[in-house]
Amino acid sequence: MKTITISKPICFDITQTLMCGQCFRFEKTDDHTFCGVALDRYIRVRQTEDSLILTTEEDTDDSVWLEYFDLEADYSALASAFSTDSVLQEASAYANGIRLLRQDRWETLVSFIISQNNNIPRIKGIIKNLSAAFGNTIGNAVDGSPVYSFPTADALYAAGVDALYELKTGFRAKYIYDAARTVIENPGFLDEVASLPTKEAAEMLKTIRGVGDKVAACVLLFGFHRLDAFPIDVWVKRILKTYYPDGLTPPLSGEYAGLAQQYLFYYERCKNGVNI
DNA sequence: TACCAGGTAGCGG
DNA sequence: CCGCTACATGGT
Secondary structure, eight states: EEEEEEESSOOOOOOHHSSSSOOOOOEETTTTTEEEEEEEEEEEEEEEEEEEEEOOOOOOOOHHHHTTTTSSOHHHHGGGGGGGHHHHHHHHHHHHHHOOOOOOOOHHHHHHHTTTTOOHHHHHHHHHHHHHHHHHHHETTSOOOOEEOOHHHHHHHHHHHHHIIIIGGGGHHHHHHHHHHHHHHOTTHHHHHHHHHHHHHHHHTTTTTOHHHHHHHHHHHHSSSOOOOOOOHHHHHHHHHHHHHTTTTTTTTTTHHHHHHHHHHHHHHHTOOOOO
């Protein structure tokens, strides 16, 4: 194991970034420390006044994590596009520590299939159980318990739909299985999605059973770093109804609409006292 | 008990 | 092209 220290850029907060609902594999262990799995590695991350301190395996260097946490982008510049909108300005002032992670595509796809009509604690539980059952052991947590990678498509396909159902995935079991079948039958599927403009990419993702507009938008935003993808869930629906009766107009329809969405989503949930 | 949770497919109109 | 509902599960 080794420890990496990264000087903390402005507009970065580890708690906001890991608790804003974009990822499901981190647990908070104290005020500023999180443990979890990213890029098939077990990591511990802690934020101090001016640094991000990251403990991980020897086989990665700083650049891997700079990229994963998207620390090289100037979020203050991105957010400046929102200053024309008073609601969004308030949300972004509150949530401006969020960074849009560059997560694994396949994991993001399955995770957001699981997310449908579900709540975040239970989504995390299902993903943990799936990983323990069909992932690979990648090390041990601080308490000694084994840590597992997210299962490959091959592993989930081999497991079969019944085994997925056993892990309390409910009606989503057949959707997860269909996603695995899709990427196995067409190994270039996710690359092709990545090559398409956002709208066409969403249509391609939606050929998988259980992937609709919202899941596709989340997969594109969190797994393909498409900052123009705009997921509309129950929270965003309420926000739109209350503050945006005229529908999606800029900046909610612009090239950074997805970042705006995350600011609004996180702000609204915190305002309503939702603990993730 | 009924309703909700980062929704979607399948149906009838 | 709507709008409506079943769908698994666990928490409140």
